[in-house]
Amino acid sequence: MIELTTKYLGMTLRTPLVASAGPYTKDISNVLRMEDAGLSAVVLHSLFEEQIELESQELDRMLSGHTESYAESLSYFPDMSDYNISVDGYLEHVRKVKQAVSIPVIGSLNGSSMGGWVEYARQIEQAGADGLELNVYNMATDPDVTGHSVEESLVDLVSHVKATVRIPIAIKLSPFFSSIPNMARRLDLAGANALVLFNRFYQPDFDLQTLEVYPHLVLSNSNELLLRLHWVAILFGRVHADLAITGGVHTAIDVIKSMMAGARIAMMTSCLLRHGLNYAGQLESDLVEWMEEQEYSSIEQMQGSMSYKNVPDPTAFERANYMRVLSSYTLRQAHH
Secondary structure, eight states, X not given: OOBOOEEETTEEXXXXXXEOSSGGGGSHHHHHHHHHHTOOEEEEEEEXXXXXHHHHHHHHHHHHXXXXXXXXXXXXXXXXXXXXXXXXXXXXXXXXHHHHOSSOXXXXXEOSSHHXXXXXXXHHHHTTOSEXXXXXXXXXXXXXXXXXXXXXXXXXXXHHHHXXXXXXEEEEXXXXXXXXXXXXXXXXXXXXXXXXXXXXXXXXXXXXXXXXXXXXXXXXXXXXXXXXXXXXXXXXXXXXXXXXXXXXXXXXXXXXXHHHHTOSEXXXXXXXXXXXXXXXXXXXXXXXXXXXXXXXXXHHHHTTTTSTTTXXXXXXXXXXXXXXXXXXXXXXXXXX
């Protein structure tokens, strides 16, 4: 009997297959389908602090603009207790999803201020989320902002949120740190229960007709997994926090590689958008088939087996491998 269970954020999950934050999770019916397809947990779409502030400001302008013109204008608006700005809608979504499914439901928060991170984290916990993923997507564009200050802010954020909530928290990081192992250790010491590697860097494109910069979203592919495997393999056994891989998980082989690097779970969105929610069931079947063929009895057995600390030649993760890769490439003879 193949044992697929794994542990993440203090919870025992049926399999390591988890839905990451994405558009599918905005709809309760889709979350139900995810559960039916075999996904063992779901991370809801992110609540953005900026969006909350923007909608609050628009509501304030709408009210103040009309009240200056018409004394009776307040009667034109619905009861404000029924007005559903983002945070209220998100919290209600958390509550409804929790009622609808039996798998763990993890909230996702993308904040912009310390007060916002802490307050909304507390509210998401109160709404019933089993855990909280802090989606840290901070672009330092000011030359006066140092790397040290960015790192200090992140460590302080984790400390403050941990002091506020009791549910476990995961930190979804970008790969853009001078020393990822040091950053991981500091976040670990600050109380992070899990580190999610990595946030995808969405790069804008240029429209040369309109001379505008516009958002450009491309679904991930399995090639993106390599960066995640590299750093999870290096971090395995060096931090207490659980390690999760997100970005580039598209096949059962990708899941297996993630486990062998040292991840507790393999998170996915792009492959579900590309193949449909039922694809999760196919991934699980392929995973079991591979484990049977290779005589693995459990997920736990393979976790970390190809990490930095467990492979015979750890220099494969270091500078020596960089030199080997470059020297091993041979140019093909051009045909004329």
